[in-house]
Amino acid sequence: MKRxxxxxxxxxxxxxxxxxxxxxTSTEINQRKALKQYGFWDNWFIQGQxxxxxxxxxxxxxxxxxxxxxxxxxxxxxxxxxxxxGGRLQLGGWTSSNYKVDYTYDIxxxxxxxxxxxNLSNIFLPYKEDRAxxxxxxxxxxxxxGFENSDENWHATNSISPxxxxxxxxxxxxxxxxxxxxxxNLLRDDFNGVSGGENYDGTLNVLAGxxxxxxxxxxETVEASDPALIKTLNDKINEQxxxxxxxxxxxxxxxxxxxxVVNNATPVVKNTLNSVVIFRIGKxxxxxxxxxxxxxxxxxxxxxxDAKVVISSYADKQTGTAQFNQKLSEKRSESVVKVLKEQYxxxxxxxxxxxxxxxxxxxxxxxxxxxxxxxVSE
Numbered sequence: 001m002k003r004x005x006x007x008x009x010x011x012x013x014x015x016x017x018x019x020x021x022x023x024x025t026s027t028e029i030n031q032r033k034a035l036k037q038y039g040f041w042d043n044w045f046i047q048g049q050x051x052x053x054x055x056x057x058x059x060x061x062x063x064x065x066x067x068x069x070x071x072x073x074x075x076x077x078x079x080x081x082x083x084x085x086g087g088r089l090q091l092g093g094w095t096s097s098n099y100k101v102d103y104t105y106d107i108x109x110x111x112x113x114x115x116x117x118x119n120l121s122n123i124f125l126p127y128k129e130d131r132a133x134x135x136x137x138x139x140x141x142x143x144x145x146g147f148e149n150s151d152e153n154w155h156a157t158n159s160i161s162p163x164x165x166x167x168x169x170x171x172x173x174x175x176x177x178x179x180x181x182x183x184x185n186l187l188r189d190d191f192n193g194v195s196g197g198e199n200y201d202g203t204l205n206v207l208a209g210x211x212x213x214x215x216x217x218x219x220e221t222v223e224a225s226d227p228a229l230i231k232t233l234n235d236k237i238n239e240q241x242x243x244x245x246x247x248x249x250x251x252x253x254x255x256x257x258x259x260x261v262v263n264n265a266t267p268v269v270k271n272t273l274n275s276v277v278i279f280r281i282g283k284x285x286x287x288x289x290x291x292x293x294x295x296x297x298x299x300x301x302x303x304x305x306d307a308k309v310v311i312s313s314y315a316d317k318q319t320g321t322a323q324f325n326q327k328l329s330e331k332r333s334e335s336v337v338k339v340l341k342e343q344y345x346x347x348x349x350x351x352x353x354x355x356x357x358x359x360x361x362x363x364x365x366x367x368x369x370x371x372x373x374x375x376v377s378e
Contacts, residue, residue, distance in 0.1 A: 042216045047076040049209030055096045056202040057192045063099030070097035072205050083127045083219045086117040098192040107192050108147040115140030129218045138165035138183055146191055154193025161185045177211045232368055233278050240276050244296055273300045273309060273377040277336055281319055284331035294336060297375050298344035308378040310352045311336055316370040317358040326357035336373050
């Protein structure tokens with residue numbers, strides 16, 4: 001099933017990926033934000049719609065409006081590749097009413113469409129996941145089968161049908177929304193069983209329905225980092241890792257610090273710890289590349305069951321107010337303690353916390369390095 005969906009949406013996937021890359025680039029430049037990347041099964045939705053159809057055929061100009069009006073319905077499944085671009089597979093149909101001199105007749109039909117969806121609200125306005133209304137442009141290509149009408153002696157027809165349309169999406173909550181759609185479809189001249197008089201037949205559909213968005217839904221914006229800052233932080237991480245490796249080497253060579261003892265007792269081995277967790281500007285969440293440092297702290301505490309550690313957290317003085325930075329340093333300490341407790345089973349009574357805000361700057365010569373929690377043995 002997954003393979004079939006991938007093949008069906010393959011033509012639109014490059015458009016979606018291009019739009020996502022374009023969005024990320026412009027957002028990084030203008031707002032210092034980027035879009036979190038998502039997987040194949042994210043941002044899928046299903047739609048059900050019902051409405052009316054008006055058929056344009058040979059005699060529609062001399063018929064009344066009601067003569068060419070008929071019911072139609074559709075069900076769709078689709079996915080958004082980015083906040084701006086998505087795609088859907090749609091199966092629809094019912095009947096097409098046509099006029100012939102002094103009476104009307106119906107052609108039963110079934111159509112399958114592949115549509116590209118363009119969220120015009122997100123293209124022309126900043127992305128907002130909880131926007132109450134989104135206007136969506138539709139461009140697609142369909143395959144339409146008109147069934148045989150033995151009463152009128154019309155043969156079955158098959159045609160390729162391009163379409164354009166607009167859909168208004170009215171958000172109810174994270175999962176559900178109402179939609180109102182109008183789309184126009186161009187068909188072969190013999191769609192209604194009659195050739196001549198017009199070069200093409202066509203239909204105009206107006207449908208109302210509901211949309212359900214599966215989990216995970218939406219596009220999360222995350223902080224975009226300056227490449228120069230990333231390099232600086234990576235250099236600092238490598239420096240800290242080198243210090244950790246040196247400490248491990250010292251332990252392996254039994255280069256220990258001994259405390260004076262009485263009566264020839266066995267010397268007490270005192271291991272030391274010095275580790276840092278670096279945060280992004282204004283953030284207290286821990287990046288994946290920082291979790292190795294917390295792992296090393298957890299290993300130290302497990303290998304030294306009587307030891308405690310001191311977590312001293314800071315915020316850089318050049319960003320935010322003193323009150324904000326104090327709260328931020330507290331949250332950074334809480335994040336480190338939470339990982340130690342929930343992922344490694346380290347008791348909170350083995351951790352001493354110092355929340356320093358921006359009152360102290362452990363790295364006065366490099367402001368970016370002050371967004372840290374420094375962890376040392378007590």
